[in-house]
Amino acid sequence: MMSFIHSFQSEWLKKKGTLAFWLVFVGGFFIPLIFLSRGIFYPQDFLAEAKSPQFWNVLLSRCWQFMAILLLPLGVALATSLITQLEFRNNTWKQLNTTPQSLSVIFWSKFAVIIVMLLQFFILFHIGIYLSALIPAIVHGSAEFYQRSVPFSSALKTASLYFLDCLPIVAIQYLVSLQFKNFLVPLSFGIGLLLASMIAAQWQYGYTIPYTYCLYNFFTARQGNLAPGGVNFHYWAAGYFIGGTLLSYFLYLNKKEKG
Amino acid sequence: MTTIQVRDVSHQFSNQEYVLDNINLNVREGSIYGFLGPNGAGKTTTLRLILGLLKKQKGEIEIFGKPFDNHRIEILSKIGSLIESPSIYGHLTAVNNLKVWQKIYQSPDNRIGEVLELVGLAHTKNKKASQFSLGMKQRLGIAIALLHSPSLLILDEPTNGLDPSGIVEIRELLKSLNQHHGITIIISSHLLGEIEKLVTDVGIINKGKMLFESSLADLMKRQHQASTIYFDTNDSATAIKLMHQHKIEAQIEKERIVVSQLSKQGIAQVNQTLVANSIEVYGIRAVENDLESIFMNLTNN
Structure with a gap:
């Protein structure tokens, strides 16, 4: 266990100042920043919306709309590939694989860093959403805003489902990024599958494509279950995540050349 | 260990x-x-x-x-x-x-x-x-x-x-x-x-x-053994014939006789033979091959 913690600390340090590191911050605050600007520069719209009892639900839904369809899956694919490819890009696999730690520790600690970064992204995104409403309320002196309570439990449930739905992307991008030295391979694989998922969302077997679940989750929240045949795509997401991760682990352990 | x-x-x-x-x-x-x-x-x-x-x-x-x-x-x-x-x-x-x-x-x-x-x-x-x-x-x-x-x-x-x-x-x-x-x-x-x-x-x-x-040290020894001896004489053609008669492998290179792998005693004997046969010996020089050439010899063979 200690070996895993040390390895995690090492992996965490590596991401400092990388594109993936900035992607989490910029990506997390990007959409809230747009709504913050709207709230500040269009005070009448903001004050009118703040009077509605559904203020938070509407804001959360709007923020997720832009995030879920493209930015979240794309960001997850990109960040996972960037973190994993760090070793190829810097020619460091050979050094990492000759450190006195098991290959399992190396694999899982790197994977854990990606998962924690994803969590970090979700937390920042929600802090951003809260600030995107709080700051205009302070600036414009909206008294109604303070009467609107944040729907914590529904926000948490929505976020948890989105988190679960983007885990297959993490697992599959991790697998591909560990196997191919060329960064373009995981990148084009991720973008390609994401485009395929958008095209195939209304196909009757669209739920078999592992990058469709964030999309399904968003439309399901708006229009009822979009996934054909009433399929519970969250189970599919969990299945792809577990299957993808185990396959990735197996392939990593059995790599003939480790750097 | x-x-x-x-x-x-x-x-x-x-x-x-x-x-x-x-x-x-x-x-x-x-x-x-x-x-x-x-x-x-x-x-x-x-x-x-x-x-x-x-x-x-x-x-x-x-x-x-x-x-x-x-x-x-x-x-x-x-x-x-x-x-x-x-x-x-x-x-x-x-x-x-x-x-x-x-x-x-x-x-x-x-x-x-x-x-x-x-x-x-x-x-x-x-x-x-x-x-x-x-x-x-x-x-x-x-x-x-x-x-x-x-x-x-x-x-x-x-x-x-x-x-x-x-x-x-x-x-x-x-x-x-x-x-x-x-x-x-x-x-x-x-x-x-x-x-x-x-x-x-x-x-x-x-x-x-x-x-x-x-x-x-062993490689150095090999280097020493692989040294080359140069004989500078007034009649290289006769000198090389004499060497061949004594089963010493030698060749003429830039009007000098080149012999490889010859012990100190061997050098003295060759010198005596040449002088005894009225050949004037102007100089004898031993050049040790550098390690690089031994390395090259080993890898080229």
């Missing part, structure tokens, strides 16, 4: 021919082992097999007297390595690069400053490693290898990209680590001249086969 023992190791990539063919290698504890061979001879493949970066296909590898496969983590905790180009995170500073590895090795914090000082990179401060010159990167690679005070250093062409003064500095550093800290070092190179002032033992590999393995 032997620190590294490689027995009958062969390796091939895919279905291509063997890049290593039954090689045996023994690195004595406390030695500096020069692993020599031209580019593509199999040096890096051997070192990668020793470090477990390649899956072993045939043969045995023991390090610190234990089989590598069964004691991987224990063995790696005592090894510092630098294989081919240095492994450096370009977006981090030298200190943060070392911190990445320090977390894993759990070496003391002050060790980072020590190794940076040792390799002459203490002044780099906030400069990112991607802005380092190749020589600086190489030094940082060596600092990473030294971070956890290993008892065995495996260095694959560590002086690549270093200027002459950098090469001398690294050589002195390695000598000092070996002499004062008892660190066993295996260092590969394709240039014998570059490491002959450093190593105690030498292994020469070419086309996946070990051609020579012994102490540097």
Whole structure:
């Protein structure tokens, strides 16, 4: 266990100042920043919306709309590939694989860093959403805003489902990024599958494509279950995540050349 | 005691021919082992097999007297390595690069400053490693290898990209680590001249086969034996005939007679024979082949 913690600390340090590191911050605050600007520069719209009892639900839904369809899956694919490819890009696999730690520790600690970064992204995104409403309320002196309570439990449930739905992307991008030295391979694989998922969302077997679940989750929240045949795509997401991760682990352990 | 023992190791990539063919290698504890061979001879493949970066296909590898496969983590905790180009995170500073590895090795914090000082990179401060010159990167690679005070250093062409003064500095550093800290070092190179002032033992590999393995003293002896003698006379044609009559292999080169591998007594006898046959001997000169030409002879044959 200690070996895993040390390895995690090492992996965490590596991401400092990388594109993936900035992607989490910029990506997390990007959409809230747009709504913050709207709230500040269009005070009448903001004050009118703040009077509605559904203020938070509407804001959360709007923020997720832009995030879920493209930015979240794309960001997850990109960040996972960037973190994993760090070793190829810097020619460091050979050094990492000759450190006195098991290959399992190396694999899982790197994977854990990606998962924690994803969590970090979700937390920042929600802090951003809260600030995107709080700051205009302070600036414009909206008294109604303070009467609107944040729907914590529904926000948490929505976020948890989105988190679960983007885990297959993490697992599959991790697998591909560990196997191919060329960064373009995981990148084009991720973008390609994401485009395929958008095209195939209304196909009757669209739920078999592992990058469709964030999309399904968003439309399901708006229009009822979009996934054909009433399929519970969250189970599919969990299945792809577990299957993808185990396959990735197996392939990593059995790599003939480790750097 | 032997620190590294490689027995009958062969390796091939895919279905291509063997890049290593039954090689045996023994690195004595406390030695500096020069692993020599031209580019593509199999040096890096051997070192990668020793470090477990390649899956072993045939043969045995023991390090610190234990089989590598069964004691991987224990063995790696005592090894510092630098294989081919240095492994450096370009977006981090030298200190943060070392911190990445320090977390894993759990070496003391002050060790980072020590190794940076040792390799002459203490002044780099906030400069990112991607802005380092190749020589600086190489030094940082060596600092990473030294971070956890290993008892065995495996260095694959560590002086690549270093200027002459950098090469001398690294050589002195390695000598000092070996002499004062008892660190066993295996260092590969394709240039014998570059490491002959450093190593105690030498292994020469070419086309996946070990051609020579012994102490540097043995190689020097070979060098001495392979010396060439030049005879400068007034009648080279008669002189060479006389030598051939005495079954001494000789040839004329630029009006001088060239004889290889002749003992001191042999030189005296040839001289006496020539003088006894009224040939004037103006000069006898023995030229020892340099190590480089012995290395070339071994690898070319």
